[in-house]
Amino acid sequence: MRNIELKEKPIGGYIELQLPPGEEYYPSLLGVNTGRNCLEYILRVKGYETIYLPYFTCDVLLEPIKKLNVELKYYHIDPNLDPIIDFDVGEKECFVYTNYFGLKDKTVAKLTSEVKNLIIDNSQAFFSNPHSHIDTFYSCRKFFGVPDGAYLHLTGLIRLALKADTSINRFSHLIKSIDVGIEEGYTDFVNNNRVLFNNNIREMSSLTKRILSGIDYQYCRKRREDNFRYLHEFLKDRNQLRIEADEINGPMAYPFLYYKSDLKQQLISRKVFVPTYWPNVFEWTTKDMFEYGLADNLVALPIDHRYTEADMKRILTCINQLL
Ligand SMILES: Cc1ncc(COP(=O)(O)O)c(C=O)c1O
Structure with missing residues (x-):
């Protein structure tokens, strides 16, 4: 009986940070703590042994690759930022393409029918919808005032049971920038980015989700x-x-x-x-x-x-x- 009482919604007390109500942009995708951990999620669920990554991308993507001992092969892009694919992608291999600056939707569409085990990194392309049969991930802090948060569109039925993340300890730059100025918050921004290194996969935090739900x-x-x-x-x-x-x-x-x-x-x-x-x-x-x-x-x-x-x-x- 006591347990049930504890779970009941508290009434009264202080008033919390007030955020506008609304809906997330991708309510049906999996909410994860970071983009790199979405890649970890995909690698774990699909069991890929080798990954092709462009030379032109962010090194935090190496975190899950090293953690899961996946073999890494780099590939080149051409002056249009399109991939140069002069190799075959094998059964146990996957190929990551970055939708650069959110400007490569056409290339992504073309690759979806040409490349096996394709993974689209939409960290720079928040507004580009996923293709239904292609594993795709997003990173929210590149576009909005959140400290972390990512979305994963994952094909297949396997899902991991995840604990929820908390974001309170990496929030300072976001509020400092409003109260004292963006330059004053820069050191906090750098430190809070560092806190994102080598974290376990978690579900997106309630705080990040709430902020993302209030965005126009x-x-x-x-x-x-x-x-x-x-x-x-x-x-x-x-x-x-x-x-x-x-x-x-x-x-x-x-x-x-x-x-x-x-x-x-x-x-x-x-x-x-x-x-x-x-x-x-x-x-x-x-x-x-x-x-x-x-x-x-x-x-x-x-x-x-x-x-x-x-x-x-x-x-x-x-x-x-x-x-
Ligand atoms: C292209 C690209 N992909 C993935 C990531 C990883 O996103 P997150 O920081 O949410 O793990 C980043 C940057 O951090 C990125 O620039």
Whole structure:
């Protein structure tokens, strides 16, 4: 009797953080704590022994590969960021393709009928729906103000029993940025990213789920698309990456490829904070490789829901002064 009483919803007491009600964007997908752990989930359930990974991706994906002792083989991408597949994928092997910047939906669609045991990494493509017969994962913090959280579309019937994660100890940068400023929260951001290393697979935390349920996704997607188109209009002639801008779908960033090695640093010194995708690529490749140049020279310009045309103008002004 006492146990039942304890589980009853408490009434009264203090009022908790108030978040807008709503629904998650992918309510029917599995909620997991991180993108890398979605990959672990797939590897565990499918029992793959070898994995093909692009040279151009994030090294945290190595966590599950090492943990499960899966053999790793790298492959190259071409100047359109499409995979160069000059090998066969075997029965016990899988092939991961990253939907770069959320701009590679067409390539993904093509691969779904061409590549065996395909896994799509949509960490950079939150708004790209999964294909029903393809294992696909997402990472939420690249798009929204959450400390962790990922979605997994998993084919087949096997599911793992997972404990729920908690996010309270990696939340500080998100609230610091509002109360004291984004630059003041940066050290916390770095530390909280570090806390995500080598965690067990867990179900997405209630806190992350609640925040994700209160987001106006249509607004976020539209702002991204408007900002992207605005930048593209002014940068397309100088951009050495070919982009098909008419079919964008809430992309992650505007990838501006321009072979001028200090452009990223110059922008950062003008407080336009652009990341490097991905620093590990410099270790995985040599200077003569396409992926090395990409990691060095690709400037991922921010276009997310926080920004309007005025912010895009400021970015363009900086770029015009620097080129
Ligand atoms: C392309 C890509 N895939 C997967 C991940 C892993 O996502 P998470 O940090 O949620 O594990 C990242 C970054 O962390 C990434 O950049």
